[in-house]
Each structure stands twice: as structure tokens, then as C-alpha cells.
Amino acid sequence: SQLLRDYQTAGLDPDDRILIEQFLREWNASEAGRALILDTFFSTQDPELATSLYNLMLDADIKDLQLVVELIRRDGSEQSLQTKTRIVDLIADLTAQDESPYSPEIDAYLAQLALHPEADLRNTAKIRRAWYVTRLQTGNTEVVKEYLLDSSPALRSEMFELVESRAGAWEAADRLEITLTLKSLVYADYLGVTADEKARIQTLIDALHEI
Secondary structure, rough: OOOHHHHOOOOHHHHHHHHHHHHHHHOOHHHHHHHHHHHOOOOOOOHHHHHHHHHHHHHOOOOOOHHHHHHHHHHOOOOOHHHHHHHHHHHHHHOOOOOOOOOOOHHHHHHHHHHOOOOOHHHHHHHHHHHHHHOOOOOOOOHHHHOOOOOOOHHHHHHHHHHHHHHHHHOOHHHHHHHHHHHHOOOOOHHHHOHHHHHHHHHHHHHHHOO
């Protein structure tokens, strides 16, 4: 606890920060240390300590699939939006690791949060889930097709970026399905698709056709 409080200190020596980050990696490698991490991450009695741990986890580059899954399991009994948002951020950080395997529990957690009543968390979960699935399950385009027809223009824009980024990894049949979804979006007046958005959609359709 004291090390975590020290880590929040603005004037902490860089070498001491590195040492504390190393301590966290060591804690995460032991059963007792892992239990301490879990308890502190969800601490409501000392939220500043929980924040310090979260920042330390990111700084120490703790990309641990099992730890993330344990956080998800523990979160099942929690109601904190902040905690859920932090777990989604850790999932994004984990996904950036090339050798990270697909986890049904992570997928299911993001799918659950994609139905959350709080709009920001809901849309963030949808974005993270789409990137997660398409990165780790190359042929899975179902989530992208669903979110392309979402009512949120910001979410649709994120899906356009995903299509641009991942289209080359898809089979011809998957690209065709995405193209058909994009064409249906052009005529989905009930979603309030703007002229600029339609122009971007057409550019995407043309690019998919050329691959």
C-alpha cells in the first residue's frame, strides 16, 4: 500500500518508479500478490490507491491474460462504471500484444458491456469488442456488420476505420458481406447517415472491390 502511495508522488525518483513497477510484476507472479492486486483494484474504501494501482499496471506493461480474466470474474459482482472502464482499457492494452490468444471470457464481457445503459461505456465496449474479435478471429466479421448499422455515428466511424485497417486480412466472402452491409447503410435513412458519411462509405466499397 505504501509503495502504491509513493507511486502517486509527483517528485518520485525515476529509478524508484522503475523499482515499484518491477515489484508489481513480482506481486503478479505470486498467489498472495495476485490476491492483493485484485483487492486493491476494486477498493472502494481507498479509491486513490485503486487509481495508483491501475496507472502502475499500465506503466509496468502488465499484459497478463489470466489477470484480466480474473478481474472480469471479480467484476461480476461490482457496479462501478470506473472499474469497468479500466478493465476495458486493460483489454485494449492486452490486445495490442501480438501473441495474445483469443479469450471467450473477454469477448463475452465486452458483449455484455456493449448492452450497458451508460452510453460512453457501451460504445467503448463495442469498439473494443470489434477490434478484439477481428484481430484475434480473422474470419469473424459478424460484430463489424452489426456495429456498422449502429445508431451512433461515432461508432460507425470507428467501424469504417476498422474496415480500412482489417479488410486485407479477410477472405473474399467476408469482404462481400461487409460490402453488402455498407450498401444497406447508405440507404438506412432512419440512422441519419449524412452526405459526408455516404461519401466515405462509397470510398470503402470501392476499396473493398479493388482488393
